[in-house]
Amino acid sequence: MEQAAEHGHVLPYRTLVRVWLVLLFLTAILVIASTVYHEALSVWAMLTLTPLKAGLVFFYFMHLKYEKPFLKSMVLITIATLIIFIGLTFLDILQR
Amino acid sequence: MSRPASHSHAVHKDYQGAKLGMWIFLFTELLLFGGLFILYSTYRAIYPHDFHAGGQHLNAVIGIINTVVLLTSSLTVAVALSAIQKGSRRLTLQCLGATIVLGILFLANKYVEWSEEIRRGIYPNGPELEKLPNGGKIFYGLYYAMTGLHGLHVLAGVAVLAVMLAFVWKNRVTTTDYVKLENAGLYWHLVDVIWIFLLPMLYLAA
Numbered sequence: 182m183e184q185a186a187e188h189g190h191v192l193p194y195r196t197l198v199r200v201w202l203v204l205l206f207l208t209a210i211l212v213i214a215s216t217v218y219h220e221a222l223s224v225w226a227m228l229t230l231t232p233l234k235a236g237l238v239f240f241y242f243m244h245l246k247y248e249k250p251f252l253k254s255m256v257l258i259t260i261a262t263l264i265i266f267i268g269l270t271f272l273d274i275l276q277r
Numbered sequence: 278m279s280r281p282a283s284h285s286h287a288v289h290k291d292y293q294g295a296k297l298g299m300w301i302f303l304f305t306e307l308l309l310f311g312g313l314f315i316l317y318s319t320y321r322a323i324y325p326h327d328f329h330a331g332g333q334h335l336n337a338v339i340g341i342i343n344t345v346v347l348l349t350s351s352l353t354v355a356v357a358l359s360a361i362q363k364g365s366r367r368l369t370l371q372c373l374g375a376t377i378v379l380g381i382l383f384l385a386n387k388y389v390e391w392s393e394e395i396r397r398g399i400y401p402n403g404p405e406l407e408k409l410p411n412g413g414k415i416f417y418g419l420y421y422a423m424t425g426l427h428g429l430h431v432l433a434g435v436a437v438l439a440v441m442l443a444f445v446w447k448n449r450v451t452t453t454d455y456v457k458l459e460n461a462g463l464y465w466h467l468v469d470v471i472w473i474f475l476l477p478m479l480y481l482a483a
Contacts, residue, residue, distance in 0.1 A: 242466045
């Protein structure tokens with residue numbers, strides 16, 4: 182029983198294939214949105230679909246969904262740090 | 278210094294600790310590429326037109342093909358992990374082999390893409406690059422730096438996965454002790470995540 186507790190979650194092949202199909206689908210939408218001559222639309226598609234794709238890889242392929250809250254919060258802190266840096270940099274640029 | 282062979286002195290393994298260590302390494306990778314992302318978006322804000330023109334000249338088709346290649350390689354490495362957990366060693370070996378082939382295919386595409394840019398005269402001190410305004414020079418500088426650093430990570434990932442293939446083959450990675458393969462997979466997925474961001478930034482934002 183101790184072995185089982187120490188080991189990771191096993192994702193079924195079907196789930197992995199589904200996540201892969203969703204990732205391909207989102208990529209297709211992203212590519213189509215970038216060809217549409219509507220700048221706001223393609224920028225929004227990029228800003229929403231790209232993090233969504235990254236999130237799917239983190240949550241399913243990297244098993245983050247099945248990790249302990251401790252590791253999840255560490256990932257969150259790292260990403261938050263990066264976002265804060267990006268935000269502060271842009272505050273600086275936009276004020277010039 | 279002989280190692281105890283009896284089962285009562287089993288080698289200490291810390292599954293959670295090994296994985297945590299890998300994640301901490303991945304955080305440093307995220308911040309490394311994150312720094313480049315900040316540099317890119319800052320210069321894009323300063324030179325929007327030059328960056329737009331730069332992106333239009335890149336080969337978006339190769340960029341999209343490479344995205345499909347890397348997403349698929351992420352699937353195969355994830356299946357390899359599930360397979361070893363379920364005890365199907367054969368499928369693990371097949372999936373790892375497929376991942377390595379896809380990684381090499383990615384690099385081959387990158388070689389074709391870079392060769393095309395260099396032939397056009399886009400390289401340090403190259404004739405075409407010299408004609409570009411400052412923003413254009415910065416765009417291509419960041420393009421080579423970001424895809425180059427990412428390409429080195431793909432190369433490292435292929436090497437690590439090849440070692441994992443050998444480990445599975447020699448039964449050093451098994452159905453009860455697979456954390457090495459899991460960590461190699463985490464690294465490979467992160468390389469995929471970085472490419473997920475590079476595709477819209479460099480190839481589609483035109």
